Amino acid sequence: MTEQDIEALGQEAFELVCDIVFDVSGVAIENCESSDALESDIGIEEYHIDNIEIALIEETGRKIDLSSRPLFLDGVVQEVFQALKANKASVPAV
Numbered sequence: 001m002t003e004q005d006i007e008a009l010g011q012e013a014f015e016l017v018c019d020i021v022f023d024v025s026g027v028a029i030e031n032c033e034s035s036d037a038l039e040s041d042i043g044i045e046e047y048h049i050d051n052i053e054i055a056l057i058e059e060t061g062r063k064i065d066l067s068s069r070p071l072f073l074d075g076v077v078q079e080v081f082q083a084l085k086a087n088k089a090s091v092p093a094v
Helices: 003-025 038-042 046-060 073-090
Strands: none
Touching: 003 046, 003 073, 038 046, 038 073, 046 073
8 A cells, every 4th residue: 555545544534433423423523633532522422432333333344342441533543444454455456
Protein backbone atom coordinates (compact mmCIF):
# COMPACT_ATOMS: atom_id res chain seq x y z
CA MET A 1 0.00 0.00 0.00
CA THR A 2 1.22 3.46 -0.80
CA GLU A 3 1.13 6.32 1.67
CA GLN A 4 -1.81 7.78 -0.27
CA ASP A 5 -3.67 4.47 0.01
CA ILE A 6 -3.09 4.44 3.76
CA GLU A 7 -4.30 8.04 4.13
CA ALA A 8 -7.40 7.29 2.05
CA LEU A 9 -8.11 4.18 4.11
CA GLY A 10 -7.70 6.16 7.33
CA GLN A 11 -10.18 8.75 6.07
CA GLU A 12 -12.56 5.98 5.03
CA ALA A 13 -12.31 4.44 8.52
CA PHE A 14 -12.99 7.80 10.21
CA GLU A 15 -15.98 8.52 7.97
CA LEU A 16 -17.38 5.03 8.52
CA VAL A 17 -17.16 5.46 12.31
CA CYS A 18 -18.79 8.90 12.11
CA ASP A 19 -21.62 7.61 9.92
CA ILE A 20 -22.32 4.58 12.09
CA VAL A 21 -22.21 6.55 15.35
CA PHE A 22 -24.66 9.07 13.88
CA ASP A 23 -26.96 6.38 12.46
CA VAL A 24 -27.06 4.47 15.75
CA SER A 25 -27.08 7.30 18.31
CA GLY A 26 -27.99 10.47 16.43
CA VAL A 27 -24.77 12.10 17.66
CA ALA A 28 -22.61 13.79 15.02
CA ILE A 29 -18.88 13.48 15.75
CA GLU A 30 -17.30 15.25 12.77
CA ASN A 31 -15.91 18.09 14.89
CA CYS A 32 -14.60 15.98 17.75
CA GLU A 33 -10.99 15.49 18.71
CA SER A 34 -9.54 12.04 18.04
CA SER A 35 -8.65 11.75 21.74
CA ASP A 36 -12.27 12.27 22.85
CA ALA A 37 -13.95 9.44 24.75
CA LEU A 38 -17.19 8.29 23.13
CA GLU A 39 -19.24 8.25 26.33
CA SER A 40 -17.95 11.13 28.45
CA ASP A 41 -16.69 13.62 25.84
CA ILE A 42 -18.94 12.92 22.87
CA GLY A 43 -22.07 11.86 24.75
CA ILE A 44 -22.69 8.39 23.34
CA GLU A 45 -24.91 6.38 25.66
CA GLU A 46 -23.60 3.02 26.90
CA TYR A 47 -26.48 1.14 25.28
CA HIS A 48 -25.51 2.53 21.85
CA ILE A 49 -22.00 1.02 22.01
CA ASP A 50 -23.26 -2.54 21.40
CA ASN A 51 -25.25 -1.38 18.38
CA ILE A 52 -22.25 0.53 17.05
CA GLU A 53 -20.14 -2.61 17.44
CA ILE A 54 -22.72 -4.69 15.54
CA ALA A 55 -22.93 -2.11 12.73
CA LEU A 56 -19.13 -2.03 12.42
CA ILE A 57 -19.02 -5.81 12.14
CA GLU A 58 -21.69 -5.67 9.44
CA GLU A 59 -19.76 -3.01 7.50
CA THR A 60 -16.28 -4.51 7.82
CA GLY A 61 -17.06 -8.21 8.16
CA ARG A 62 -14.66 -8.33 11.12
CA LYS A 63 -15.02 -8.26 14.91
CA ILE A 64 -14.38 -4.80 16.28
CA ASP A 65 -13.92 -4.93 20.06
CA LEU A 66 -15.47 -1.90 21.76
CA SER A 67 -15.38 -3.31 25.29
CA SER A 68 -12.50 -1.22 26.67
CA ARG A 69 -13.38 1.84 28.74
CA PRO A 70 -12.97 4.67 28.30
CA LEU A 71 -13.54 4.14 24.59
CA PHE A 72 -11.64 6.78 22.62
CA LEU A 73 -12.60 7.87 19.11
CA ASP A 74 -9.08 7.34 17.74
CA GLY A 75 -9.03 3.79 19.14
CA VAL A 76 -12.28 2.93 17.38
CA VAL A 77 -11.06 4.47 14.12
CA GLN A 78 -7.78 2.53 14.43
CA GLU A 79 -9.67 -0.74 14.93
CA VAL A 80 -11.81 -0.03 11.86
CA PHE A 81 -8.71 0.99 9.87
CA GLN A 82 -7.05 -2.33 10.70
CA ALA A 83 -10.20 -4.23 9.66
CA LEU A 84 -10.43 -2.34 6.36
CA LYS A 85 -6.71 -2.84 5.74
CA ALA A 86 -7.04 -6.58 6.36
CA ASN A 87 -10.01 -6.70 4.00
CA LYS A 88 -8.02 -4.99 1.24
CA ALA A 89 -5.09 -7.34 1.78
CA SER A 90 -7.34 -10.38 1.45
CA VAL A 91 -8.66 -9.27 -1.97
CA PRO A 92 -6.41 -10.48 -4.80
CA ALA A 93 -4.91 -7.73 -6.96
CA VAL A 94 -6.37 -7.54 -10.43
